[in-house]
Amino acid sequence: MQIITRLDELNINDKTAIAIGKFDGIHLGHKKLLKYILDQKQDGLKATVFTFEPSPEEFFVGHPVKQLFTRNEKRNAFEEMGIDILVEFPLNAQTAATPPEVFVKTILVEDLKADYIAAGTDVSFGNKGRGDQYLLRNMSKELGFELCLIDKVMLDGQEVSSTRVRNQIADGEIPMAKRLLGSDYSIMGIVEHGKHLGHTIGIPTVNILPPVGKLLPPFGVYSSLVIIDGQTYKGMTNIGRKPTVSNDNQVGVETYIYDFDEDVYGKTIEVRLLEFRRPEMKFDNVEQLKAQMEKDIAMC
Known part of the structure; x- marks a missing residue:
């Protein structure tokens, strides 16, 4: 093109x-x-x-x-x-x-x-x-x-208008936004190194930083699809600031990919959001966070 x-x-x-x-x-x-x-x-x-x-x-x-x-x-x-x-x-x-x-x-x-x-x-x-x-x-x-x-x-x-789509995204109404768009609402980015906490607790994730100016839905957990090198994988995505383990207010898009164990650092991936599951939460400790993530994985 x-x-x-x-x-x-x-x-x-x-x-x-x-x-x-x-x-x-x-x-x-x-x-x-x-x-x-x-x-x-x-x-x-x-x-x-x-x-x-x-x-x-x-x-x-x-x-x-x-x-x-x-x-x-x-x-x-x-x-x-x-x-x-x-x-x-x-x-x-x-x-x-x-x-x-x-x-x-x-x-x-x-x-x-x-x-x-x-x-x-x-x-x-x-x-x-x-x-x-x-x-x-x-x-x-x-x-x-x-x-x-x-x-x-x-x-x-x-x-059907962009304003109507924006309102649905802002309200976390992802399935309705998909109907208006005719496709999944997605976020693209380069996989970055994070704190590697996911690997430490046995739930590895891939992290991207949303592009500046990108409209994000409410912070929380979403079922998702992840496109890597043209292949589609099922995922569970958290959008937000990870308040349990971080104090820097950096907004990230963190995804656990089902049945996937490859090194994708530096690759551009696309995260397609399917449905809002729960809002972002702050836990007292990492053990509570891990327990909730395991529930999220089963739910998504």
Whole structure:
């Protein structure tokens, strides 16, 4: 997958099918949008995602916003879907002021060779958000690209949105978040050396530090799946600060992997959360912690 992050990289040679969106959480609505451009690959068009970096929400609010998908997680997800080109359009005071007509004609059509554009009916772009579905309709006739406008996806009578997914994650409603996303909510990271307490008490775990800015569910124990080198294993994951054995307030994602005994330090793994089991607890001693972990292993 080709990744474009700078304005001087925008000029490409192949005709494209472009999906425009924030893609702050790749949920069912986003996946419906992406299917339309992926279908255009059979006509020889390059499936292209056009998004913004930082996200418009973060840029205009002026402070970091917790993310459902980090930048690297989005890149991995798009590549797995078969996207050919990912444009992470640099959003700053100058580019945000681009007239929407210039945005469509110069950037999308002339630079990125858009032959097909897909967007939600609530699409907004260009100076003061003046670019919308109606401008795209008019310019599609003028410039000759095919336009596909997609209504919001509904689930249980409510709109599927990144905000709705965030609320479910924050409440620990992991199965519902999965329904909205169309896939498990996951956390990726590099396996780090911890205190090796798990090995000491006979319950070895793998530890990753969640990426900065990643939205985490409530601290506690979750049943999980762990992806290592393309293989899937069942696991039990604790998210939190490990108050029984640590005072440094470092938030970690610690997973016991069933029927697994390999050295994975330094490897990137993916932890897919399945269901919240219990909140994080502080015990009086390590023996109590071990007893509870054994109960958690049996439960998960």
